[in-house]
Amino acid sequence: MxxxxxxxxxxxxxxxxxxxxxxxxxxxxxxxxxxxxxxxxxxxxxxxxxxxxxxxxxxxxxxxxxxxxxxxxxxxxxxxxxxxxxxxxxxxxxxxxxxxxxxxxxxxxxxxxxxxxxxxxxxxxxxxxxxxxxxxxxxxxxxxxxxxxxxxxxxxxxxxxxxxxxxxxxxxxxxxEILIETKPNFFNNELLLLMTIFFLTVAYFLYSIIKPIGFDITNTILPWLQRFNTIFLSILIQAFPFILFGVFFSSIIQVFVSTEKITKIFPKNTALQFIVAISAGFFFPVCDCAIVPVGARLVKKGVPLPAAITFMLAAPIVNPIVIASTLYAFPNQPLIAVYRTCLGIIVAFFVGLVFLLSPEKNPMLLDNNNKSFCNCGFCSDDYNNIDGFRQRIDAIFKHAGSEFFGVGKFLIIGSFLSSIMQTIIPKDLFPTLGGGIIISILIMMLFAFILSVCSTSDAFIARPFINQFPLGSVMGFLVLGPMLDIKNLLMLLGNFEKRVVIKLVILITVISFVVLIFFSMLF
Missing domain, CATH: 3.40.50.300 (P-loop containing nucleotide triphosphate hydrolases)
Structure with missing residues (x-):
């Protein structure tokens, strides 16, 4: 040891x-x-x-x-x-x-x-x-x-x-610095004790009110809990294997394939750069949870910003694990995986094209002293004095474990909120809630941004909405989420200049919305 x-x-x-x-x-x-x-x-x-x-x-x-x-x-x-x-x-x-x-x-x-x-x-x-x-x-x-x-x-x-x-x-x-309290443990937990007493009092008060009017908690609450539990667990059980496989594969790429090797595949020809940027995600599958640092390193290594951005946006969607999870989530509708991949490529290409036509000078933060996520020697592409194959295997499991628990919490939150919406909001209310194709697309895009679910599992959260929202709005959830969500936005602000991030956010949102509107008109 x-x-x-x-x-x-x-x-x-x-x-x-x-x-x-x-x-x-x-x-x-x-x-x-x-x-x-x-x-x-x-x-x-x-x-x-x-x-x-x-x-x-x-x-x-x-x-x-x-x-x-x-x-x-x-x-x-x-x-x-x-x-x-x-x-x-x-x-x-x-x-x-x-x-x-x-x-x-x-x-x-x-x-x-x-x-x-x-x-x-x-x-x-x-x-x-x-x-x-x-x-x-x-x-x-x-x-x-x-x-x-x-x-x-x-x-x-x-x-x-x-x-x-x-x-x-x-x-x-x-x-x-935290000063050590000298109070007994009882007083250290007195706030928790008071909160417990408060909620028990409120619960008893509510029970005393609803009991005389004949409210039957058994026939009202328990069936809802059973439906919620079924939907919640079904999403998690189906999604976790893809997350587990995804984080292991991503960790293998992280440890065994340096950024230098990825950089070498980008040619000098601009047109070929876009083709490579779009297809590279299929051969180097990186989850959207880790794509921003990879894209930032590519820019630092000399890859043009338009190509790096196209790669950042396309890779989490053309990822073969994401395609497989989408096919599995929609077993009777394989075209959804095709639509998602094609729409993702179109949005990524046009965003990259705008950056090509209006180039940015000095897009990276000048004071960015950001360290690697860990000190394993692989995140920073520092392969000097690495202790051979055994240390690489240790690093894979270290990365996979950290990434699994980091991504898993977003999946749990997303599954929880999705289950709440499916069980509380009446199904006949969803068409009214959508309020037409434009409003429904905006709602699902906002939903994707807030939930920040990993692209390897977001299809399982989107599946229940396929019969309640138009196909175009569901595609908005599946296309925008891997490109732009809360966690990605924070990582972008930590690597790129603010003006570049604002420009990128506006372009992703506007181009995605326009493409989805055209898609909805065709399908």
Whole structure:
């Protein structure tokens, strides 16, 4: 089992040693050996009174004898620890320290370091103005950022600091220091207790009202719950296998096929670029949940923006897994899968064509220091010092698990809302709700944007509407959803300039609507 590594950074006085002391309280020092490497010493020391130090070892290093490859191998060989905690020097860049863990002799023994950066909110502006380069280097490499002494500042100031931190590192988790409460557990849960009492009181009050008028909860509520449960579970059971297969296939592509290889398939001829962009999604199936980062990397690698955008919009629809799930969701209507694929290609082509005719300069965020979603070495296409086939397999399962649970919650929410609509709203109300083809298309497009369901499973949510809404509006749900939804919009804003995102959103919406209107007139 690999040695876990934590690196604690922050300027002198930010509370790194105190943070380590608090962290050690939660560690099992009977079963685990922990080595703490201190690169600087402040007024606080590692607390031997509160912790059992039998399996705790402390090493001190200096600027004259810094941490290097030889030193780290010696520490591992000497102590054979389960965990290493490094208290980094606050006025040195973290990059040199991280490079040690890229060497194969270390990476095969240790996990990728998790970096926690501590910031005193009251002195943040001072350090940023005077030591900005060092501070930015530490922040941009951090996985977690903890703000301390926030009570001394107002909410607006704290919001500005968090905004600055997000501008430097969008992927880091930022939190404020949480003070440990000394109240008993009963008082920590008193709000939950009061809410429970409140809802029980309301339920009893409602029951006392409806009972005299003869309202039969058994014959009213239970049948509805049974219908809801049937629809909800049927959507989930049919959709989950496609999501599972999709995330595994997507993870295999992520790990074994670099962005550089995908970039090479785009020719210099503009017409051929569009053809490749439309068809590439079939051979490199990437779900809409991960397509924006892929598209952004393509632009950074030199692929023209119109071709990259066409690929981003077409890939989640021409994806063979999406086509298969659509065929499975509509077993008696295979043409729906054909219509969806064709309409998706048409919309993607025309959006890309508009970007070709009105080119954008500098479409990417200039201050985009966005890190990879993980530190596996594959997301960033950094294949140096990768531990062969075994590490690739580990990365596939890591990606697949993370993506499955990330995508699954959107499917559950979408299935829940779809089931609610199917069981609460009377079926004869749907034609009235649609209010004609134009209104119904707009409703289903809005529905697709809000639900943000993965393209590998959205067909199962759209299926119940096929007999209640016009075909054109259902196609609006199936075509717009993979191209534009809440999660994709947030990812677009994190990678592209705002003007490019606004232009893209308007074009997708308008072109999709026009194409769907023409489609509805023909079918």
């Amino acid at each position: 690999k040695i876990k590594v934590d690196i604690i950074t922050g300027f002198l006085g930010s509370g790194k040693t105190k943070f380590i002391n608090d962290k050690l309280i939660t560690e099992d020092l009977i079963k685990n050996k922990i080595v703490i490497i201190q690169c600087e010493k402040g007024q606080t020391t590692i607390d031997y009174v509160r912790i059992d130090n039998e399996n705790l070892f402390i090493e001190n290093v200096s600027k004259q004898d810094p941490i290097n490859l030889e030193y780290m191998n010696k520490i591992i060989e000497k102590y054979k620890p389960n965990k290493i905690i490094i208290e980094a020097n606050g006025i040195e860049k973290i990059h040199d320290l991280l490079e040690i863990f890229d060497y194969f002799s270390i990476s095969r023994k240790c996990t990728t370091p998790k970096i926690v950066h501590l910031i005193d909110a009251t002195t943040f502006d001072l350090f940023m103005n005077n030591l900005g380069e060092i501070l930015i280097n530490q922040i941009s490499n951090s996985d977690f950022i903890i703000l301390k002494n926030t009570t001394a500042l107002n909410n607006e100031k704290i919001k500005n600091i968090k905004g600055t931190l997000k501008g430097i590192n969008k992927s880091a988790k930022i939190s404020e």
